[in-house]
Amino acid sequence: MAYDKPIPSQGIHTQPFWAGTKEGKLMLPRCEDCNRVHWYPRLICPHCHSKNLEWIEGSGEGRIHTYAVQHLAFGPWQKETPYVTAYIDLNEGDRMLTVLKGVDPLKPEEIKIGAKVKVEFEEANEDTFIPFWRVIEE
Amino acid sequence: MPGKLFKSAAIVGAAEADEIGFLKQPKTSLQLHIEAISNVCEQTGIPISAIEGVFSTGWSSEICEHLDLKPKYIDTTAVGGCSFEMHVHHAMAAIHSGIIDIALVTHGENGFSANKIGGRGAGNYSTGGPSSPSLEMTKAYGLGGAPSNYAHAMVRHMHRYGTTREDYAHIAKVTRDWATLNPRAAMYSKEKHPFGGPITVEQVEDSRLIAWPLTILHCCMVADHGGAVIVASPKVAARLKTKPVWIAGAGESMGHSNMLEMDDFTATSAARSAEAAYTMAGMGPADMEMALLYDSFTITAAITAEMLGLAPKGEGHMLWKDGRAAPGGSFPINTNGGGLSFNHSGMYGMPLLIEAYRQLSGTAEDGINGDKGKQTSAKTCIVNGTGGTLSTTGTLVLVADD
Numbered sequence: 191m192a193y194d195k196p197i198p199s200q201g202i203h204t205q206p207f208w209a210g211t212k213e214g215k216l217m218l219p220r221c222e223d224c225n226r227v228h229w230y231p232r233l234i235c236p237h238c239h240s241k242n243l244e245w246i247e248g249s250g251e252g253r254i255h256t257y258a259v260q261h262l263a264f265g266p267w268q269k270e271t272p273y274v275t276a277y278i279d280l281n282e283g284d285r286m287l288t289v290l291k292g293v294d295p296l297k298p299e300e301i302k303i304g305a306k307v308k309v310e311f312e313e314a315n316e317d318t319f320i321p322f323w324r325v326i327e328e
Numbered sequence: 329m330p331g332k333l334f335k336s337a338a339i340v341g342a343a344e345a346d347e348i349g350f351l352k353q354p355k356t357s358l359q360l361h362i363e364a365i366s367n368v369c370e371q372t373g374i375p376i377s378a379i380e381g382v383f384s385t386g387w388s389s390e391i392c393e394h395l396d397l398k399p400k401y402i403d404t405t406a407v408g409g410c411s412f413e414m415h416v417h418h419a420m421a422a423i424h425s426g427i428i429d430i431a432l433v434t435h436g437e438n439g440f441s442a443n444k445i446g447g448r449g450a451g452n453y454s455t456g457g458p459s460s461p462s463l464e465m466t467k468a469y470g471l472g473g474a475p476s477n478y479a480h481a482m483v484r485h486m487h488r489y490g491t492t493r494e495d496y497a498h499i500a501k502v503t504r505d506w507a508t509l510n511p512r513a514a515m516y517s518k519e520k521h522p523f524g525g526p527i528t529v530e531q532v533e534d535s536r537l538i539a540w541p542l543t544i545l546h547c548c549m550v551a552d553h554g555g556a557v558i559v560a561s562p563k564v565a566a567r568l569k570t571k572p573v574w575i576a577g578a579g580e581s582m583g584h585s586n587m588l589e590m591d592d593f594t595a596t597s598a599a600r601s602a603e604a605a606y607t608m609a610g611m612g613p614a615d616m617e618m619a620l621l622y623d624s625f626t627i628t629a630a631i632t633a634e635m636l637g638l639a640p641k642g643e644g645h646m647l648w649k650d651g652r653a654a655p656g657g658s659f660p661i662n663t664n665g666g667g668l669s670f671n672h673s674g675m676y677g678m679p680l681l682i683e684a685y686r687q688l689s690g691t692a693e694d695g696i697n698g699d700k701g702k703q704t705s706a707k708t709c710i711v712n713g714t715g716g717t718l719s720t721t722g723t724l725v726l727v728a729d730d
């Protein structure tokens with residue numbers, strides 16, 4: 191079935207990220223001066239304000255920072271309720287938002303903050319592969 | 329004779345984006361902002377991190393977030409092309425009053441490039457993509473209304489401090505108790521609204537799930553509201569027939585614009601905005617006799633109480649649970665019935681101000697229907713508004729006239 195949920199419109203300086211997703215890579219922006227990874231991608235390092243930024247291939251692994259179960263949603267997400275949204279602490283540092291796979295939305299107490307997750311990519315259209323995260327181990 | 333603000337501030341640097349004109353490679357408004365900011369900071373030798381106030385048309389919070397700034401003064405006056413002259417005026421006032429020393433006035437508008445990539449204007453971040461990398465990286469994930477975001481903070485607070493949803497349910501119950509003393513409150517009584525009148529903790533727990541763990545009674549309503557207040561000089565105040573309520577302290581700050589950038593899901597910038605307000609007032613949490621806290625959700629009120637120093641971290645909910653915040657309690661909170669049970673139209677900052685004025689001017693007794701009313705004996709009140717997704721905060725310390 192065709193992907194029918196909201197698809198992000200892509201930016202200019204974020205192109206290396208979207209290119210990576212097509213190859214199953216999680217590309218992350220890193221500052222060449224302070225060596226810290228940040229997310230979302232900036233035009234300037236939010237930590238030291240250097241403009242020397244590079245892209246690195248991330249491990250695609252992280253842990254759940256916090257989560258919630260959406261019972262009320264809008265648009266195409268309505269038919270998916272209930273589903274679990276989560277913020278993921280990346281192994282490389284900083285955080286991503288996701289809809290979490292591999293969990294039971296009706297048993298929210300069983301989802302563990304700190305659980306290991308791995309990224310996977312879903313094809314939304316030929317230009318857009320959206321990263322989602324799946325629990326791989328508690 | 330010169331006015332009070334004469335030479336009280338100066339423009340100390342001015343720069344443009346790297347490229348201006350009809351750009352061959354289109355750029356976003358945000359890019360033009362960041363280039364200009366970077367250039368003026370290089371010119372003056374003032375590091376970006378030293379900027380204390382940000383003035384721009386529209387989304388100053390997104391610019392601050394992009395730069396990871398935690399400003400003390402945020403201005404988004406957007407009244408057309410003359411806005412930037414006004415920003416200088418506002419910055420001068422902020423500097424004169426001692427709130428900040430370094431203000432950034434910034435502009436970025438891709439009037440030409442927008443023909444190719446969209447996103448014209450400094451505040452048009454709603455489309456995501458080129459104009460807003462934070463939205464670009466979050467819009468795929470099914471978050472909609474405020475509850476869908478705030479629920480994540482409650483879960484993290486429970487994880488960190490061992491609090492339970494039932495702890496927060498007491499906030500909804502006690503706030504409803506206040507509403508039953510306020511005939512203006514939407515949830516005043518069963519007669520006024522089918523779901524109005526007193527509620528129990530069990531009812532809060534058992535109500536419909538919106539975004540687990542938030543049930544609907546943990547969430548504020550969305551109703552209609554209009555309000556206004558007048559701020560005047562002491563000279564004017566002295567000749568009015570109404571009682572003044574004095575602004576002893578004021579402060580503001582922000583943590584993030586998009587919840588993705590919330591460093592600590594159990595804390596807000598109210599810690600900083602309150603510190604500024606307390607310092608200005610020469611007072612502290614122990615001097616406060618009541619509080620009006622933005623309660624978009626029960627968790628918002630609990631975290632805010634902790635940030636303002638009214639309760640230890642992780643114990644904000646205890647103010648309600650042990651009855652201190654309740655009618656007749658030693659530390660009344662949200663005496664109008666709050667956004668949870670009085671009224672919340674989308675932005676609840678104005679009702680906070682109105683109730684604070686009424687309480688401290690002795691006019692909070694609604695006195696209709698023969699109710700005993702909600703007037704307290706408090707002479708000091710801390711007011712805290714929270715905006716966005718636990719993003720931005722403004723704090724006031726108000727005191728009654730002696």
Ligand SMILES: [Zn+2]
Binds near residue numbers: 221223224238239240
């Ligand atoms: Zn850096």
